[in-house]
Amino acid sequence: MSQSFARHRRLRKTPAIRGMVRETQLHKNDFIQPVFVTYGTDVKLEISSMPGVFNFSLDRLSEEIDEIVSLGIPSVMVFGVPEAEAKDSVGTGAYSDQGIVQQAIRMIKQNYPELVVIADTCLCEFTDHGHCGVVHTHEHDGHIHADVDNDESLVLLAQTAVSQAQAGADIIAPSNMMDGFVQVIREALDEAGFQDIPIMSYAVKYASAFYGPFREAAQSAPQFGDRKSYQMDPANVREALREAESDVQQGADMLMVKPALAYMDVLRVVRDHFDLPLVAYNVSGEYAMVKAAAQQGWINERGIVTEMMLGLKRAGADMIITYFSKDVVRWLREEWV
Numbered sequence: 001m002s003q004s005f006a007r008h009r010r011l012r013k014t015p016a017i018r019g020m021v022r023e024t025q026l027h028k029n030d031f032i033q034p035v036f037v038t039y040g041t042d043v044k045l046e047i048s049s050m051p052g053v054f055n056f057s058l059d060r061l062s063e064e065i066d067e068i069v070s071l072g073i074p075s076v077m078v079f080g081v082p083e084a085e086a087k088d089s090v091g092t093g094a095y096s097d098q099g100i101v102q103q104a105i106r107m108i109k110q111n112y113p114e115l116v117v118i119a120d121t122c123l124c125e126f127t128d129h130g131h132c133g134v135v136h137t138h139e140h141d142g143h144i145h146a147d148v149d150n151d152e153s154l155v156l157l158a159q160t161a162v163s164q165a166q167a168g169a170d171i172i173a174p175s176n177m178m179d180g181f182v183q184v185i186r187e188a189l190d191e192a193g194f195q196d197i198p199i200m201s202y203a204v205k206y207a208s209a210f211y212g213p214f215r216e217a218a219q220s221a222p223q224f225g226d227r228k229s230y231q232m233d234p235a236n237v238r239e240a241l242r243e244a245e246s247d248v249q250q251g252a253d254m255l256m257v258k259p260a261l262a263y264m265d266v267l268r269v270v271r272d273h274f275d276l277p278l279v280a281y282n283v284s285g286e287y288a289m290v291k292a293a294a295q296q297g298w299i300n301e302r303g304i305v306t307e308m309m310l311g312l313k314r315a316g317a318d319m320i321i322t323y324f325s326k327d328v329v330r331w332l333r334e335e336w337v
């Protein structure tokens with residue numbers, strides 16, 4: 001047999017050789033686990049479209065955090081689910097000192113000082129209309145049109161970031177997609193004495209159907225209209241570079257692309273254009289699809305999830321926010337990957 005072709009299989013012969021030539025590794029430090037905190041007491045409520053993910057009341061939150069910490073996961077992202085009666089048109093609960101997120105952050109930092117707590121800075125979980133900012137409505141041709149006022153919203157978002165930092169958040173992660181949010185939040189944090197708190201910007205966030213289960217979990221679906229006037233069009237990739245460029249100029253410390261799996265080309269170009277640490281958000285709909293198929297017995301969950309996470313890192317992500325974090329880190333401990 002002629003020897004003129006390459007023998008790629010030489011480097012695939014044994015697990016040890018495959019390990020030596022492996023280009024991408026998963027490590028527990030790559031993973032951020034989202035947690036949902038809700039009102040009331042003695043609540044541990046499974047989110048129906050996200051099996052294995054729960055809403056916890058403050059008094060039971062440590063059950064979840066204990067597990068995360070004992071697995072060695074370095075970081076959590078905190079989302080608040082306030083009661084419907086606590087919501088109003090300007091999202092007061094987002095920047096109240098006694099807001100559900102502020103209380104959760106204080107509790108976590110008091111009991112687990114080493115855990116890196118990331119605060120999602122947005123208004124949508126706290127507004128009665130479900131939009132990420134201040135809304136002005138007007139009627140036209142029998143339809144109600146909603147306008148999210150960019151600059152008015154910025155004032156409240158800056159207040160939200162400062163109150164989260166005051167509660168003890170280690171990283172501020174603004175997800176609202178208002179123009180100028182990084183600059184305004186940076187200035188507000190600096191003024192309040194939080195020069196050392198980094199901003200993880202949801203720089204490239206698409207208007208995506210993949211957020212469906214999250215909106216059920218956080219009860220944050222817009223009550224009218226959609227988010228297309230502030231979140232990005234899924235058809236665009238050059239626009240992602242413009243968004244990221246703005247946030248870099250405004251002082252972002254890390255950049256995020258969200259969702260993850262349908263946007264791996266975006267992760268790659270953002271990685272190639274910018275040097276900041278890059279985060280991929282493997283969102284609720286991506287989680288729900290895998291869980292649903294796994295529950296049917298149609299796929300191998302562990303294999304599929306591992307492959308997805310490797311794909312995101314290969315595409316350029318340094319960190320991954322995923323509802324699978326605990327599972328992946330558990331599997332890594334078993335040295336399965």
Ligand code: PBG
Pocket residue numbers: 120122124132175176210211212213214215282283284285
């Ligand atoms: C808040 C926010 C959302 C998500 C993270 N932060 C919802 C949205 O923009 O509608 C989605 C996360 C997920 O789907 O897992 N704006």
